[in-house]
Amino acid sequence: EPEVTQTPSHQVTQMGQEVILRCVPISNHLYFYWYRQILGQKVEFLVSFYNNEISEKSEIFDDQFSVERPDGSNFTLKIRSTKLEDSAMYFCASSEVPPGLGSYEQYFGPGTRLTVT
Amino acid sequence: AQKVTQAQTEISVVEKEDVTLDCVYETRDTTYYLFWYKQPPSGELVFLIRRNSFDEQNEISGRYSWNFQKSTSSFNFTITASQVVDSAVYFCALSFTGGGNKLTFGTGTQLKVEL
Numbered sequence: 001e002p003e004v005t006q007t008p009s010h011q012v013t014q015m016g017q018e019v020i021l022r023c024v025p026i027s028n029h030l031y032f033y034w035y036r037q038i039l040g041q042k043v044e045f046l047v048s049f050y051n052n053e054i055s056e057k058s059e060i061f062d063d064q065f066s067v068e069r070p071d072g073s074n075f076t077l078k079i080r081s082t083k084l085e086d087s088a089m090y091f092c093a094s095s096e097v098p099p100g101l102g103s104y105e106q107y108f109g110p111g112t113r114l115t116v117t
Numbered sequence: 118a119q120k121v122t123q124a125q126t127e128i129s130v131v132e133k134e135d136v137t138l139d140c141v142y143e144t145r146d147t148t149y150y151l152f153w154y155k156q157p158p159s160g161e162l163v164f165l166i167r168r169n170s171f172d173e174q175n176e177i178s179g180r181y182s183w184n185f186q187k188s189t190s191s192f193n194f195t196i197t198a199s200q201v202v203d204s205a206v207y208f209c210a211l212s213f214t215g216g217g218n219k220l221t222f223g224t225g226t227q228l229k230v231e232l
Contacts, residue, residue, distance in 0.1 A: 031218060033218070033219070033220075035220070041224070042208070042222045042223065042224045042225055043162070043208060043210075043220075043222040044222070045219040045220060045221065048218055048219055055218070056218075056219055058219070089160065091162060093162075095218065098218065103150040103167075103212045103213070103214065103218050104167070104218075105152060105164045105167045106164070106218070106220060107164060108154075108161060108162035108163075108164070109161075110159075110160065110161045111160055111161065111162075
């Protein structure tokens with residue numbers, strides 16, 4: 001069964017450093033997302049991406065964050081200068097493109113645990 | 118604004134008991150979609166079900182069933198004859214048309230099933 005993969009599973013970085021989290025969405029999916037989950041809290045939407053551009057972003061997704069689809073398979077989240085409060089589990093998800101204005105289920109990767117020290 | 122409320126923070130049951138997880142949502146949109154996801158101790162998010170706002174039929178899948186009631190803005194999830202493997206955090210989520218398909222999650226319900 002196709003699945004979303006994410007690397008690395010755990011990333012430790014120092015405050016102020018740049019990190020890139022990588023994701024390989026399901027191959028026939030064209031809608032991609034990043035979410036984050038601070039330990040013990042709910043899952044929060046960061047950004048959605050379709051047709052090589054951001055569809056929507058949350059207020060969390062400020063100028064420190066960027067996303068990219070550098071090739072036909074990868075989808076990345078970059079945090080330019082990490083802060084302590086960026087420590088969280090980051091989930092990538094993908095979905096089929098919904099018909100019209102519909103919404104399809106999103107399939108999540110296993111997550112990358114980011115620890116900022 | 119979209120909002121999902123899961124008032125039950127934690128539920129503990131004994132194996133084979135039935136358990137219902139509550140989900141109440143708020144949205145101004147007339148077309149929206151409701152989801153349940155399971156997060157086992159290993160941490161991944163597993164899709165369980167998607168429901169459209171215009172389809173109020175209840176759904177059953179094995180030991181799982183879902184009760185969608187627009188009149189009370191609720192989308193409750195029942196596990197029949199619970200098993201230890203059902204122990205997880207369960208999240209209810211909402212998306213709407215024109216919202217970039219973003220999911221708005223509730224705070225989750227931790228279900229513990231004990232022997």
